[in-house]
Amino acid sequence: xxxxxxxxxxxxxxxxxxxxxxxxxxxxxxxxxxxxxxxxxxxxxxxxxxxxxxxxxxxxxxxxxxxxxxxxxxxxxxxxxxxxxxxxxxxxxxxxxxxxxxxxxxxxxxxxxxxxxxxxxxxxxxxxxxxxxxxxxxxxxxxxxxxxxxxxxxxxxxxxxxxxxxxxxxxxxxxxxxxxxxxxxxxxxxxxxxxxxxxxxxxxxxxxxxxxxxxxxxxxxxxxxxxxxxxxxxxxxxxxxxxxxxxxxxxxxxxxxxxxxxxxxxxxxxxxxxxxxxxxxxxxxxxxxxxxxxxxxxxxxxxxxxxxxxxxxxxxxxxxxxxxxxxxxxxxxxxxxxx
Numbered sequence: 026x027x028x029x030x031x032x033x034x035x036x037x038x039x040x041x042x043x044x045x046x047x048x049x050x051x052x053x054x055x056x057x058x059x060x061x062x063x064x065x066x067x068x069x070x071x072x073x074x075x076x077x078x079x080x081x082x083x084x085x086x087x088x089x090x091x092x093x094x095x096x097x098x099x100x101x102x103x104x105x106x107x108x109x110x111x112x113x114x115x116x117x118x119x120x121x122x123x124x125x126x127x128x129x130x131x132x133x134x135x136x137x138x139x140x141x142x143x144x145x146x147x148x149x150x151x152x153x154x155x156x157x158x159x160x161x162x163x164x165x166x167x168x169x170x171x172x173x174x175x176x177x178x179x180x181x182x183x184x185x186x187x188x189x190x191x192x193x194x195x196x197x198x199x200x201x202x203x204x205x206x207x208x209x210x211x212x213x214x215x216x217x218x219x220x221x222x223x224x225x226x227x228x229x230x231x232x233x234x235x236x237x238x239x240x241x242x243x244x245x246x247x248x249x250x251x252x253x254x255x256x257x258x259x260x261x262x263x264x265x266x267x268x269x270x271x272x273x274x275x276x277x278x279x280x281x282x283x284x285x286x287x288x289x290x291x292x293x294x295x296x297x298x299x300x301x302x303x304x305x306x307x308x309x310x311x312x313x314x315x316x317x318x319x320x321x322x323x324x325x326x327x328x329x330x331x332x333x334x335x336x337x338x339x340x341x342x343x344x345x346x347x348x349x350x351x352x353x354x355x356x357x358x359x360x361x362x363x364x
Contacts, residue, residue, distance in 0.1 A: 055228070055247055056100055056122050056131065058087060059301065059309050059324050061269055061280070063345040066104055066116050066137045068251060068269075069226045070155030071209035073106045073139035074114020078318075078349040080107040081116075089326070089341030098124040098341075112141040128166040135159030135203065149214030157205040161244075163235065164198035194237050201233035201244070223252035247273040253282075261288045279304045282311075297322060306330050307340050320347040 058064060064085050065072035085102035099122070106116025120133040139155035167190070174191040177183055211222035226249040236242040253267025265284035271277070282301040289296065297313035301324075308329055313322035326340030 055273070056102075056120055056133070057089075058085065058100070058102075059280075059303070059307075059326055059341065059343050060085070060311065060322055060345050062251070062267075063320075063322055063347065064102055064104065064118070066106060066118050066135070066157070067102065067120070068249065069207035069209055069224045070137040070157040070205055071139050071153045071207035071224060071226075073116045073137040073155050074108050075139075075153070075209070075211075076349050078351045080350040081105065081347065083345065083347045085343075085345045087341055087343040090336070091342075092336050092339035093332075094125070096123075096125050096128075098122065106137065112144050114139045114141075125165075127170045130162075130164050132162045133159060133203070135205075139209075149212050149217065151209075151211055151213055153209045155207045155209070157203075157207075159203055160200055161203045161233065161235075162198065162200040163237075165237075167192075167194060167197050195239035196237055199235060199237065201235055202231060203229060203233055203244075204231045206230060218257050220255035220257070221252070222254070225250050245274045247271060261290065262286070263288075278306070282309075286315075292316065299324075318349050318351055320349075321345070 056067075058067070061068050064083060065075065083102075083104045085100070087098075087100040089098040089100075091097040100120070102118060102120040104116060104118030106114060108114050116137040118133075118135050118137070120131075120135075122131040123129065135157050136159055137155060137157045139153050141151060141153045143150055143152040170190070171184060171186075172190040172192060175185055175188040177185050177188070205226065205228040207224060207226040209222075209224040212220050214220065228247040228249065229244050230246060232243045232246060234241065235244050249269070249271045251267070251269045253265055256264040256266075258264060263284075263286040265282075265286065267282050267284065269280045269282075280301060280303045282299050284297065284299040287296045287298075288294075294317075295315040297311070297315065297320075299309075299311035299313070301309035301311060303309060303326075306329065307326040309324055309326050311322060311324035313320065322345045324343045326343075327338050328336045328340040329338075
């Protein structure tokens, strides 16, 4: 009997209930990316349109906890943004996260807009504000879950799916509106040796109500602070030390990175190497390349948290691809120094 119960608990629903505890019982959990600035509008809506070109299209894929779960976290994202007339830029993104035997899903559709308060300063300073509006939908399949009330101890112990779960879910799906705002400053003077950049984001400013039980549970605001400086060491070499911090009620997270960009003049491309440390959680190794209109980045999270003995250090794999339709101009707009 104990062996059977351990197999059921191990194989079927532990990841889902961990997720349900985080999402419902506590203060909520947002979609998590290690390559956070590869998806700029998710990082900060003020970064909408911050690139040299006509249009930008970005795709993202991440899988996490595959080493300890049959159905790990899988995150996918697709976004597009472009410059409009004047100081405006517009964009849109869709994101989806799936995890667990209960087929828990989180879907987001968000529209972003940014306005440049300072656009063409002679010294290269730029300031932008942005806003984001959309929907968040969360759902799960109750029929795919197992509960202890469906376990029968007779005949050596067995699972009976016809027994009632005893759970009082009010709904297996809900949809809520979502609003976020952001501010961005960067110095885009390409002739300068130093290009600092700084941004702040407040997400879920409307604090949408979310619950599968009809309870008064609200998604709390999440605050993000990000910044760094691009150091132009030579025509071939750039160093970009950068940081990212976030807070959501009692949860705090900090990430520091040291990006190295090396210019291959023969092919007019950049190699990207970015070791990253996420405090008390993971060591991240990122490799990438910028060639022509494309930027590809691949990273892996090596788990360093208290879960390390179980994961044996294995964390998450992530890959992103960005396409920017170049727009040749004699006086190009200074680019945000992420790369």
